[in-house]
Structures are given as C-alpha cells and as structure tokens.
Amino acid sequence: MRLVFAGTPTAAIPTLRALAEVHDIAAVITRPDAPLGRKRVLTPSPVAQVAEELGLPIIKATRLDEEVTARVAALEPELGVIVAYGGLVREPLLSTPDHGWINLHFSLLPQWRGAAPVQRALIAGDAVLGASVFQLVPALDAGDVFAARAVDVASDATADVALDVLAHDGAGLTAGVVRGIADGTAVAIAQQGEPTSAAKLELADGALDWNQPLEQVFARFRGVTPEPGAHTSIGGLQVKILEAARSDEGVLAPGEIAPTKTALLIGTGTQPLAVTRVQPAGKQAMNATDWWRGLRADDTMRAGE
Structure with missing residues (x-):
C-alpha cells in the first residue's frame, strides 16, 4: 500500500521499519527538531533520523494543519499510520487517505485511553499490558479495534523497558492490520468495556x-x-x-x-x-x-x- 506514517519517539521506530520493508511510504510526518542535552543542540526526532536513514521523505510539523493536509493529499496515500506522533489528527486530514488512519496504541483499549497508557497501567499495578491497533476517529482513542494483543511484562520492568517490549510487539501487530486492509480481510470491532484515562504525567x-x-x-x-x-x-x-x-x-x-x-x-x-x-x-x-x-x-x- 501507499502509506503516510506519523510518529516521533523511539517507540514508533519498530513499526516504521516493519512497514517500510513492505510498503511504499510516501512521507513520514514527525515533530520538528528539538533542543537536547545541556548544550541544547537542535536534534531530529528518533523517527526523523530513521526516516532519513531509509531515504524516506520527511514532513516536520508541530501541528497537523491545513498545510500538512495539503501536502499529504498531494501524495494520494491509501492509508495513514500513526504511532505516538504527539499531536491530533483532525478533519479533513483524518479522511484524506482512502482508508483513513490507523493508530497503534500501547494499551488494551478501552483501557488507558490517552497520552501515557504504559505509565498509568504500571502505576495502577496492572500485571498484563498490551497494544491495540484501531481506526482513528475524532474522539480520543475511541475507534473500532482491528487487533489487540496482551503482553506479560516483568514484575520489575520500568516504563521505558515495558514500552520497548510493546513497541516491538506492536510493530508486527500493525503490519498485520495493514496487510489485512490491503487485501480486504481486516475487520474492526467496537471497543468493549468501560474506558479508563491515561492522562499525561506531571x-x-x-x-x-x-x-x-x-x-x-x-x-x-x-x-x-x-x-x-x-x-x-x-x-x-x-x-x-x-x-x-x-x-x-x-x-x-x-x-x-x-x-x-x-x-x-x-x-x-x-x-x-x-x-x-x-x-x-x-x-x-x-x-x-x-x-x-x-x-x-x-x-x-x-x-x-
């Protein structure tokens, strides 16, 4: 398929690499370079660095605004894939790809909708974490789910370790959903159960x-x-x-x-x-x-x- 990919941190890299092996990545959308370290050196995001390594076109944007929408529309993508980009996808960008957008989220939805699902799950003492791939809709993390998988994590794993496990496991999950959308076999079902919130940590x-x-x-x-x-x-x-x-x-x-x-x-x-x-x-x-x-x-x- 012809895809656009949106992501920023290290957790998005396994999915980008997995999709780039099989599909045509028309563009990678990521957050702009940010100052890092004591010397505050402007540094490309982890996803931008990998996209450059892979020779993929890069769109750096703080917001997915009209300009980004126009650039994506010109690429005529069949599907958008987002993993921890750090911004909301709204209309008309949401409907620009033929099949809309899918999102890899690091929880078993509807549990832990929001910015910090892994962190909030660990704080709550959850022994089982998971990842879900769902159809992106205007409401936060509320779309129908194509695939979900539970993952046992070590009882002493910190959030960064658990997220790394989920990122690699979720890459295969996402690749399977994209393959299903491409061949017409993918089926999404409505989320079941009471949602819980995973607000950003302060x-x-x-x-x-x-x-x-x-x-x-x-x-x-x-x-x-x-x-x-x-x-x-x-x-x-x-x-x-x-x-x-x-x-x-x-x-x-x-x-x-x-x-x-x-x-x-x-x-x-x-x-x-x-x-x-x-x-x-x-x-x-x-x-x-x-x-x-x-x-x-x-x-x-x-x-x-």
Whole structure:
C-alpha cells in the first residue's frame, strides 16, 4: 500500500521499519527538531533520523494543519499510520487517505485511553499490558479495534523497558492490520468495556508516598521511570530515585532510612524499598550508598521530609 506514517519517539521506530520493508511510504510526518542535552543542540526526532536513514521523505510539523493536509493529499496515500506522533489528527486530514488512519496504541483499549497508557497501567499495578491497533476517529482513542494483543511484562520492568517490549510487539501487530486492509480481510470491532484515562504525567506524579504499601510505592516508581522520574525529599533535599527494587530485609517505619553495603533501604507501609541509584537536585547521578555517606546523614533523617 501507499502509506503516510506519523510518529516521533523511539517507540514508533519498530513499526516504521516493519512497514517500510513492505510498503511504499510516501512521507513520514514527525515533530520538528528539538533542543537536547545541556548544550541544547537542535536534534531530529528518533523517527526523523530513521526516516532519513531509509531515504524516506520527511514532513516536520508541530501541528497537523491545513498545510500538512495539503501536502499529504498531494501524495494520494491509501492509508495513514500513526504511532505516538504527539499531536491530533483532525478533519479533513483524518479522511484524506482512502482508508483513513490507523493508530497503534500501547494499551488494551478501552483501557488507558490517552497520552501515557504504559505509565498509568504500571502505576495502577496492572500485571498484563498490551497494544491495540484501531481506526482513528475524532474522539480520543475511541475507534473500532482491528487487533489487540496482551503482553506479560516483568514484575520489575520500568516504563521505558515495558514500552520497548510493546513497541516491538506492536510493530508486527500493525503490519498485520495493514496487510489485512490491503487485501480486504481486516475487520474492526467496537471497543468493549468501560474506558479508563491515561492522562499525561506531571512532575508531581513522581512523588513517592512512603506510607503506602511497598507494592504501590514500587508500582509508582516503575510507572514514572525514567520520566518524569520518581522523587522524594530527604533532609530537605530533593532526590530523584533512578534505580530501585523490592526488598524483604526487615521492616522499617515509613520513610525510615537504613543504609546497607549495596542499597539504601527506605521504609514503606509494609516492606522497604531498596534504592541503589539516585540523582540529588543539581548533581550527577550516583550510587545511593555513596551519596548517603557523603551526606553525613544522621538517624533522624526520613524520606519525605
């Protein structure tokens, strides 16, 4: 088929590569170059970099406006495919390709409609994640579903790890749907069940509540890692928690800190969380126990204070 593809982050790359092997990609739509790193160097999106590698035409746009619509219409695509582009597809662009647009979404719809499905699912403690390919409609993530697949993720997987698994699994799922649309065998069915919302994460979503049971604390850590990042205050200092694991070493009061040779144990409402790597505000990432020793902390310091 003749396709237009829209996507921006690394999670969209497996699908772009899978489709480019078989189909005619008339254009790749992605967000404009963004400043990255401490020197704020303008850098093409991950999808733009791969599209250039593959020799595909690129349209860089902040919004899918009239100009983008006209450029896409001139390409006469049969189908649009979108994976985490970062903007809404509205009419008349929505109806410009012959078969409209399909969207790879990283949840089992109608669960977790919105910008952060993987993160919200992990925070909620979902043991099974998934991906869905659906017909794009004006309402948010509400279109009929062509295909969906559940994926078991490791019980300690953070959001970036889980998203990588889903991105590669979802690439094959999407390729199968495109093949079905091309040969006329694809069938989409209405979403079943009560929708749940996966709103974009804010910095405040990363704050850990040490009064909660370990499983809830760890679920939030997984869901907000690496972005916007799990964090807490210790001795009035803001500290980002980069690496952590469940621990069964005794019981500490919520927020109580006990250093070991390999980790800082921080008490929760049940078992402690073992923190192994941190980034204090304004400093480089470092081993948690090294940071604690350098802090010359005393026994009265508590996480969350």
